[in-house]
Amino acid sequence: MNTAGIRSEAVVVEQTAESATDEGPLPGMADPRSIAPRDARELSRQFFQRLSGLDEGTHAYQYARNTLIEMNMSLVRFAAGRFRNRGDDMEDVVQTGMIGLIKAIDRFELSREVEFTSFALPYIVGEIKRFFRDTTWAVHVPRRLQELRVELAKAREELSSRLDREPTTAELATLMNITENEVVEAQLASNGYNSASLDAALTGDGPEDGEAVLADFIGMEEEGLRLVEDFQSLAPLMAELSDRDREIIHLRFVEEATQAEIGERLGCSQMHVSRLIKRIIMRLREGMLGELGCA
Template identity: 35%
Template sequence: MNNKPSWGAARRESRGDSYDNIEPLFVELAALAQDDPRREALRTELIDRCLPLAEHIARKFSGRGESFEDLLQIARVGLLAAVDRFDPTRGATFLSFAVPTIMGEVRRHFRDYAWSVRVPRRLKEIQSTIGPAVETLSQRLGRVPRAREVAEELGVDLAEVTQALIARNAYKTSSIDAASDTDEAESGGPSLLDSLGTEDPDFGIVDNYLAVKPLLAALPDREKQVLAMRFFDSMSQEQIARQIGCSQMQVSRILAKTLKSLREQALRD
């Protein structure tokens, strides 16, 4: 007996306020022939459901010298590409594929039309390949990839990928007299100039780093290795335990003891 839900049932189950269960609609879409009259109607339904996602991403990029209306149209183009290119058989969620695809489309617009500060050609070339690489890796991994994974996918140095990502901020300059928040632009909100000279809250992070740096250097090799794997490589305690040949409980004790010692020394100094 075939217990596979019908297309109609899949569509009913996939309706809702989120994108959590939208993949059954893509399975249904892929099963339809190209000339099936139901195909265009289903594609339109998918696009309509995901339009709020394009709007949300467009707002994230507003305030960089481009009008929100233009960004919204570009984000919608990215959404169309995501709907047409998503492969539900790969196991990834649509959201994990659509977000980097749409963001990549918006970033390509800034790359092609809004460079205002001179950026080396090499970084521009790498930056132009990051978007497609992120889309491919997101589909493969089921999540947004890390910079190191993008570098490996492109076959370039991690430092170059990092510099290319930073270079995206050189798309377009903004007046320091303009409102710093686009939502406050019409209401005469504070400008960037108003915030110049104020204390940067990130200075505290720098102070903390300078205080802890010599303490980290003085740690035994094993403690330094465990900290690096946990907080720089984002490894779980189980993964660390397998790597250094001990139990997960021992890793937990090493972390707790080392962090407590660092905290006490930093506060005392």
């Protein structure tokens, strides 16, 4: 047992107790972080009492505030331990919890007649939860939907155990006291919590199964994309046509008029319209094939 450390802590406690009634300098501490949580609670009360009488920005104020932070770091580690299985770097979680501890110290008042630990823990846990809410979602969704996702998971678990089956949207909406549309919205928002790369490797169960990637199993060839490319290539060729040729193309392929109807509008025979259409299409085809050949 480290008797020297115990004696050192005892001296610190004794000196601090004296400083609570004496307006002299605050006692020095070699390492406030090494103070046991039980002693830290008592010392924190005395330091808060002295802190309330000090002017902000003074050396004594900064020393008292910093000492309170270091003495109560065990609260942050305790709160962070609840989130150990979330898969994030615990150092980041602890650093985030420290923000909550500092806020609690700056807002704590002895007149509340409540233990500082009870006052600080909600601040610390709140900052950590905010950290997960803001950083762990793969796709950003509104806070309302993030909170609704948690409530939805609780409702689904409760109803599944009660009904011994997967609950319906209507049953979830009734239990959560929201509309069915809101339930569906929360379910869709839940898809944004996790993400996976399309290049993520997937390995089959059997030795004959080769390695594949996620992109091989989702998505499909969109035929419309080819049309987009064709339209982009066709646009400058259409611009080179005469007004009459563009009108003929528009009447035939947009308004879907017959050759006879086009002839009536242009004042020519159906046979002449047929020859004009073939000539125009041939010209456009040659232009398109020419661009492909250059590419």
